[in-house]
Amino acid sequence: VPIVVARNGEGPTVLLSSGNHGNEYEGQIILRNLISTLDAKKIRGRLIVLPGLNAPAVRAGRRVSPLDGGNLNRLFPGSTNNGPTSAIAGFVTQHLLPLCEFGLDFHSGDPSSCYLPCAFLTTCSDSSLHEQNVAAAEVFGADHTYVVEGWSAKPSFDANAHRLGVSFISTELGGGGGTTPETLSVGKRGLDRVLDWLGVMPASHLVPCASTTFLDGMHPESCVTAPADGIFEPCVALGEQVVDGQIAGYIHIAWEPGLTREVLFQSSGIVAVMRRTASVKAGNYLFTVTPELDRKAVLRMSGRIDPT
Numbered sequence: 001v002p003i004v005v006a007r008n009g010e011g012p013t014v015l016l017s018s019g020n021h022g023n024e025y026e027g028q029i030i031l032r033n034l035i036s037t038l039d040a041k042k043i044r045g046r047l048i049v050l051p052g053l054n055a056p057a058v059r060a061g062r063r064v065s066p067l068d069g070g071n072l073n074r075l076f077p078g079s080t081n082n083g084p085t086s087a088i089a090g091f092v093t094q095h096l097l098p099l100c101e102f103g104l105d106f107h108s109g110d111p112s113s114c115y116l117p118c119a120f121l122t123t124c125s126d127s128s129l130h131e132q133n134v135a136a137a138e139v140f141g142a143d144h145t146y147v148v149e150g151w152s153a154k155p156s157f158d159a160n161a162h163r164l165g166v167s168f169i170s171t172e173l174g175g176g177g178g179t180t181p182e183t184l185s186v187g188k189r190g191l192d193r194v195l196d197w198l199g200v201m202p203a204s205h206l207v208p209c210a211s212t213t214f215l216d217g218m219h220p221e222s223c224v225t226a227p228a229d230g231i232f233e234p235c236v237a238l239g240e241q242v243v244d245g246q247i248a249g250y251i252h253i254a255w256e257p258g259l260t261r262e263v264l265f266q267s268s269g270i271v272a273v274m275r276r277t278a279s280v281k282a283g284n285y286l287f288t289v290t291p292e293l294d295r296k297a298v299l300r301m302s303g304r305i306d307p308t
């Protein structure tokens, strides 16, 4: 697992990672560019950079490890005797996170899907830590911040860091198996702002950002799925505001020209995730619709317990 550590003087220790899923690329590019331009003299504290965290998955260009099928972000806190993917999680949990004041893990949509480029906030039960995480997401400054509750993401890197008292956020920067100048820019500018805010790498110039809009990623009716096998024709784009009952798209039945199935949204909100690939099977997800959350509602989400 590649790791770069740069330290200079007094200041916080910050962990930056990408390649938790090997086929999500924005963060992998952003952190490799950071490493190749890093000037240790400009650091105040310590940066720990892991640009290809699940290294076997990164080398294979896959979401999970080809060695043991391990999905790293579902294996925290990990252990030293349960296969190579769990061992990576265990190393990070036991040896790196205890050193850190803050962490940022870059994700994107997988090759079949694209996210609205956003910060990704997992809530936690410690209200002051949650407030720090909300502030970090606001400093990151993407137009949107996708919010999920910690009880739904227990084995994730984020929830594991929170359990250890480390302020931690992640991202979903785009995806679809590639990158765009826009999604890379959202990630790079956000990283620069966060490193400046933490004081670990003060910037001489920062691109200003508007306030972020929080999106509720826990809305149960938010996921629209394909009603049949076929070819998916979307009628709306990522980031559009949609309403309950609106036509989301069509599934063209591949072997029956002229036969289509209409797909409707079942909730209102902003389209935060959408399918990229046209070939679908019945039950494949097509869209995730997320209602907006105001800041006070996000802060109140700390401490909610597992309803199951």
Ligand SMILES: [Zn+2]
Pocket: 020, 021, 024, 107, 108
């Ligand atoms: Zn991911």
